[in-house]
Amino acid sequence: MNSSFHPVDRIVFLGHCPDRPGLVKQISQFFAAKGANLTNLQQHTERDRFFIRLEGELEEKSPILPWYGEFAAVAREMDMTYEFHPKRRKTKLALLCSKTLHCPLELISRMLIGDINVEISCMISNHQDAEWIAERFGLPFHYLPVTRERRQYEHLQLDILRQYDYDLIVLARYMRILSGEFIASVTTPIINIHHAFLPSFVGKDPYAQAYQRGVKLIGATSHFVTEDLDEGPIISQNVIPVGHEFSIEELKKIGSDIEKRELAYAILKYSENKIIAWRGRTVVFH
Amino acid sequence: MNSSFHPVDRIVFLGHCPDRPGLVKQISQFFAAKGANLTNLQQHTERDRFFIRLEGELEEKSPILPWYGEFAAVAREMDMTYEFHPKRRKTKLALLCSKTLHCPLELISRMLIGDINVEISCMISNHQDAEWIAERFGLPFHYLPVTRERRQYEHLQLDILRQYDYDLIVLARYMRILSGEFIASVTTPIINIHHAFLPSFVGKDPYAQAYQRGVKLIGATSHFVTEDLDEGPIISQNVIPVGHEFSIEELKKIGSDIEKRELAYAILKYSENKIIAWRGRTVVFH
Amino acid sequence: MNSSFHPVDRIVFLGHCPDRPGLVKQISQFFAAKGANLTNLQQHTERDRFFIRLEGELEEKSPILPWYGEFAAVAREMDMTYEFHPKRRKTKLALLCSKTLHCPLELISRMLIGDINVEISCMISNHQDAEWIAERFGLPFHYLPVTRERRQYEHLQLDILRQYDYDLIVLARYMRILSGEFIASVTTPIINIHHAFLPSFVGKDPYAQAYQRGVKLIGATSHFVTEDLDEGPIISQNVIPVGHEFSIEELKKIGSDIEKRELAYAILKYSENKIIAWRGRTVVFH
Amino acid sequence: MNSSFHPVDRIVFLGHCPDRPGLVKQISQFFAAKGANLTNLQQHTERDRFFIRLEGELEEKSPILPWYGEFAAVAREMDMTYEFHPKRRKTKLALLCSKTLHCPLELISRMLIGDINVEISCMISNHQDAEWIAERFGLPFHYLPVTRERRQYEHLQLDILRQYDYDLIVLARYMRILSGEFIASVTTPIINIHHAFLPSFVGKDPYAQAYQRGVKLIGATSHFVTEDLDEGPIISQNVIPVGHEFSIEELKKIGSDIEKRELAYAILKYSENKIIAWRGRTVVFH
Secondary structure, eight states: OGGGGSOEEEEEEEEEEEOOTTHHHHHHHHHHHTTEEEEEEEEEEETTEEEEEEEEEEEEEEOSHHHHHHHHHHHHHHTOEEEEEESSOOEEEEEEEOSOOHHHHHHHHHHHTTSSOEEEEEEEESSSTTHHHHHHTTOOEEEOOOOSOHHHHHHHHHHHHHTSOOSEEEESSOOSOOOHHHHHHOSSOEEEEESSSTTSSOSSOHHHHHHHHTOSEEEEEEEEOOSSTTOSOEEEEEEEEOOTTOOHHHHHHHHHHHHHHHHHHHHHHHHTTOEEEETTEEEEOO | OGGGGSOEEEEEEEEEEEOOTTHHHHHHHHHHHTTEEEEEEEEEEETTEEEEEEEEEEEEEEOSHHHHHHHHHHHHHHTOEEEEEESSOOEEEEEEEOSOOHHHHHHHHHHHTTSSOEEEEEEEESSSTTHHHHHHTTOOEEEOOOOSOHHHHHHHHHHHHHTSOOSEEEESSOOSOOOHHHHHHOSSOEEEEESSSTTSSOSSOHHHHHHHHTOSEEEEEEEEOOSSTTOSOEEEEEEEEOOTTOOHHHHHHHHHHHHHHHHHHHHHHHHTTOEEEETTEEEEOO | OGGGGSOEEEEEEEEEEEOOTTHHHHHHHHHHHTTEEEEEEEEEEETTEEEEEEEEEEEEEEOSHHHHHHHHHHHHHHTOEEEEEESSOOEEEEEEEOSOOHHHHHHHHHHHTTSSOEEEEEEEESSSTTHHHHHHTTOOEEEOOOOSOHHHHHHHHHHHHHTSOOSEEEESSOOSOOOHHHHHHOSSOEEEEESSSTTTTOSSOHHHHHHHHTOSEEEEEEEEOOSSTTOSOEEEEEEEEOOTTOOHHHHHHHHHHHHHHHHHHHHHHHHTTOEEEETTEEEEOO | OGGGGSOEEEEEEEEEEEOOTTHHHHHHHHHHHTTEEEEEEEEEEETTEEEEEEEEEEEEEEOSHHHHHHHHHHHHHHTOEEEEEESSOOEEEEEEEOSOOHHHHHHHHHHHTTSSOEEEEEEEESSSTTHHHHHHTTOOEEEOOOOSOHHHHHHHHHHHHHTSOOSEEEESSOOSOOOHHHHHHSSSOEEEEESSSTTSSOSSOHHHHHHHHTOSEEEEEEEEOOSSTTOSOEEEEEEEEOOTTOOHHHHHHHHHHHHHHHHHHHHHHHHTTOEEEETTEEEEOO
């Protein structure tokens, strides 16, 4: 990423490795030697795995790239997976969407007012409904009508994606299932918003299912996409109380409030380098 | 019920029937003719069914019983299922519990300070853990160790229940499944608290399931018990946010806060005659 | 309103008057005589005042206007304040805004996707920040730079408002105080969103106040505007948990999520004719 | 404290000092040298102050006391305020209460089932209402009827307190104001539960105030007690949605659910050594 060459004065470090004594000492020694003042450190251990995130202020500006080389020896010895980032990086999003517009509109609104530090590289949709929004805000839009053959369709999607620079694919109420092959082909994570409180109501028409079951809370779940549909690691969830008065249509409407908020929240946390997914769960730092 | 003979000056009416025009008019005419001033009326229609609850103040005290007779003709014509109750009735509970004590303790505490208008007729348990509590508060306690044969075990339970006067059976974290035969044998509703946000995590060890799935909210669900395990009409649900830091043990603890509150809430709503269960859902009046 | 002449088949009635026995009977008789099937009725009594809202389905379409005349005699006798509306009416909004854009963007987004049934008649602002948004969506925008004299400034605002047809004035994070004279001059209600959990943190910089006080929940409050600043009847409130990690800047950001949602919610409830304000409080029907 | 002499294998460290680079390194070096494996570390910096909490597993059991001596030199150099604790310590509570019983009952219930790791050393009340509860659970109870003179009354309270070993004074809906002199005389912190969402509704009858103001959420706040009434650092807050239907009496009831939960939560966090109060705010570690 180009951003690695820009000198920054606030740095974020994110890493995880097998647990053992002395890890915090080694890592903090590394940062102290570099003259970084740690302003926030969170460390968590679960199932014999050590997770850490820290933020540091540098005495003088430095590009990110050299840090990788200098930390490599320490990391190798720890068997650690790790990343360095500038404190506030702009995350580039590739949006996949369908007919429903509240999620794309929310992300665009938040981008415009700087509420999340993102840039929308492109929008790809199997419907034309969002096209006018993209046009109005000058965002590249690709309408890709569904073809019978999924593999071929996904190849077309990948061809479009390849034209853009992006850090994250966002399924903004995109209503088609992605194949394992597609997921393996892209090099970035994929975040989805599921319109139910997972693991309740997987699959089709979750609001109709919720109505039938008579639940008293309606929810939404943001999660990383994996091959197993609706089974990827959960990033955030929220609910709103509902009563018997709510029709399916009203459940959908009130649910859309949570969907758009939780999707934006997941992207915020991702862009702040606060999420580590590991073995089906996520660590979401505060 | 004896309470039907005591004159009261505030009355609650609860009913449901097939929808058609003019029902509110007919019902309110009936109450106006009786000189009752309506202080709260809620009416809801769904799936061609008319639901109503109203509270009225009477000019002079009257026992409940005669109202049934006087309303019978109107009700027959409407094909209505209905109940009359005094405004604040004391609900008599038969508690079934097991080893976990936070729910029984909560209900006893609320009973003691008048927070819910109930009386605990008896406690029956397959474990002795709750016995000392029952003793301390002078409540009849029956320890019924589990026998191999469910039918026989349930007959013993029914024998005990028959000795008491109760309006509602409460499963206060009772950990055994009741047979359809048992449910059919008792003449009152049964309310259960499920330690998960239904329909998520039905069955065993919901907190361990929740940990594995990495959910970010922990919930509990109060519901009427039907033959289909964990499928009865939901009365109330609530959740508490949790993070990756929470162990299974901590999920259980924090979950118990919701369990006891939602169970108490369901009993409160039931004792206020605010719940109608119909075709797998509940109407819970405000 | 023109809408009074369009025949509709679903009608909403909203009224309040001094309490006395027989009111529901009289009102439901009126609707029964008109052949309306009531699908939802909510009645509430507090402080000797009777509040009612009902929805009815008509056998054949009818305009709203004649209902007023026909109900007048009943209403006079009850000393009732009342309104008839078509079930889903489109509410026309006049937006007042300043520099902050999340609220106007939210209302426009919800209008575009039909999430709230409104039309934005005009936007008036003391800053130019929102102008590009108005342009992009083809909404009339009036930039009115602040003049030294409030009375004169408000006259200019009233002049602009007079050019438009609107049912409700919405202060979408408009940062100037309206005089009692202004409020008396407009003929519609005014709804404001206060960026704090009222009555906490009235006045300036509520997020800085909240940070200093170290609160653990951040909130917002939608309310009707009255002469007493921040004292108008509350329509809705909500909160989000925050921790010590949140800077004032982050409190503002997360608070803006609640502000935009609660403002939209208040407008939704208003457009559904579900709010009655009376003596400093509101009845918000379900 | 006696607990300082018992060897433990899990240790908690809590500290704060002026911020500067290298603090985490120094602290983690100290723990690494002692052979402690850190399992959770949270560090936060605000307003030029460095806050840290960590948990470590020791290779072999050790009493807490010697750690103080060994860390003293490091701490002096950092100008740090700090504490060492065993991972799960039993916190001894002195309860002050009045007529309302839901808070004392909640704390006793949670103590009995091990939900919070506390012991109630004594109960002191200006009313006799709680006496039977104390008796039933074998807890020392002191009824201290209010005398005209506050100073004299508080001296009697202090005399009683001096007979007991306690780590924390808990005002469990104790309805009298403590003087600055009293607060200075006791050597432990004091935690109170305020029955409103502070800073709203300070002073008398918060539920009546809330009803008048027509708020749509009811809350409670746990906080440390300082000389300034209702102004101490907030530990936790929560709310429950309410509607216009709720009478003052019902607001009190539903509010008591939050009061008892938040008070228990504050005690839990305190007993886990997760709270640092500093300059009017608290850091509450996760």
